[in-house]
Amino acid sequence: MNPNSPRNPEPARTPRSLRPAPASDKDRPPGEHDVMGHAFRDEEEEPPPPPAGPRRRITWRKLVLLPAALAIVLAITYLWITNTHLDSIARNALTGGNVRLRWWQHVKLTAISTFWVLIISIPLGIALTRRRLRKGAPVVTAVANIGQATPAIGLLALLVIWLGIGPSTAIIGMVIYAVLPVFSNTVAGLKAIEPSLVEASRGIGMSAMGTLAKVELPLAVPLILAGVRTALVLNVGTATLATFVGGGGLGDLITSGIQTQRMPVLVLGSVLTVVLALLVDWLASLVEVALTPRGLEVG
Numbered sequence: 352m353n354p355n356s357p358r359n360p361e362p363a364r365t366p367r368s369l370r371p372a373p374a375s376d377k378d379r380p381p382g383e384h385d386v387m388g389h390a391f392r393d394e395e396e397e398p399p400p401p402p403a404g405p406r407r408r409i410t411w412r413k414l415v416l417l418p419a420a421l422a423i424v425l426a427i428t429y430l431w432i433t434n435t436h437l438d439s440i441a442r443n444a445l446t447g448g449n450v451r452l453r454w455w456q457h458v459k460l461t462a463i464s465t466f467w468v469l470i471i472s473i474p475l476g477i478a479l480t481r482r483r484l485r486k487g488a489p490v491v492t493a494v495a496n497i498g499q500a501t502p503a504i505g506l507l508a509l510l511v512i513w514l515g516i517g518p519s520t521a522i523i524g525m526v527i528y529a530v531l532p533v534f535s536n537t538v539a540g541l542k543a544i545e546p547s548l549v550e551a552s553r554g555i556g557m558s559a560m561g562t563l564a565k566v567e568l569p570l571a572v573p574l575i576l577a578g579v580r581t582a583l584v585l586n587v588g589t590a591t592l593a594t595f596v597g598g599g600g601l602g603d604l605i606t607s608g609i610q611t612q613r614m615p616v617l618v619l620g621s622v623l624t625v626v627l628a629l630l631v632d633w634l635a636s637l638v639e640v641a642l643t644p645r646g647l648e649v650g
Contacts, residue, residue: 417633428622432615441613456599460590464525476537495531503589521598525589529582536578540571576639587628
């Protein structure tokens with residue numbers, strides 16, 4: 352034995368390039384198990400399905416069903432009136448562009464009054480939720496409650512005594528009558544915000560106006576828009592009373608049909624008023640869905 356040879360000679364190593372490659376999952380026969388006892392699957396795992404896209408906020412049903420129903424109602428009403436014998440009084444009330452004129456007057460009364468309701472109610476509601484003016488909120492709310500608690504026809508009569516007869520008198524009465532929903536919802540929406548969110552926004556350096564525009568108003572949007580929808584429907588209904596103060600509108604057709612006892616005139620004025628109220632509410636609901644932040648959607 353050579354004294355210079357190692358005591359425990361190592362076995363000769365096979366070069367790495369000559370070693371057999373380990374069997375992969377595809378090379379193993381079906382049913383073969385690995386060391387842990389799990390059977391190798393014949394096929395590779397399928398990739399997970401892609402995540403579903405965001406849910407559509409405005410569905411086709413919301414876009415189509417109500418307008419289609421209103422169109423059917425208008426078509427049935429038109430067919431009934433055209434197949435009904437109209438005397439000279441009813442014909443004079445429904446021809447010569449009179450229906451189109453009353454419809455347009457009603458739309459203008461509703462649009463102008465709602466515009467002034469928004470201009471008055473939302474800034475007033477914001478101001479009365481600020482720290483310096485919070486004490487005045489109950490007083491303003493009580494005054495707005497009085498305006499809506501007063502019967503609309505009585506309110507218009509009082510305004511006629513003060514301002515005289517005309518469309519402006521009707522618009523002022525409609526504004527007073529519809530201020531409360533938007534004002535109260537604006538105050539409620541801003542008060543419902545967690546104070547910690549406002550403090551956090553101020554803590555990261557946002558100004559008071561920045562906090563109002565980027566934190567408070569977006570969170571209060573659902574309640575504010577709900578109040579606007581209520582005010583719109585109220586204004587459509589109250590505008591029918593504008594006929595008593597010289598404001599025109601579809602109320603002229605309704606009162607004319609009642610006074611002359613002409614059913615087609617009365618039915619047409621009433622159907623057009625209902626259709627306009629539902630159409631305005633539908634349009635407001637679309638705007639509400641579009642403007643509501645996705646994180647605040649219900650369902």
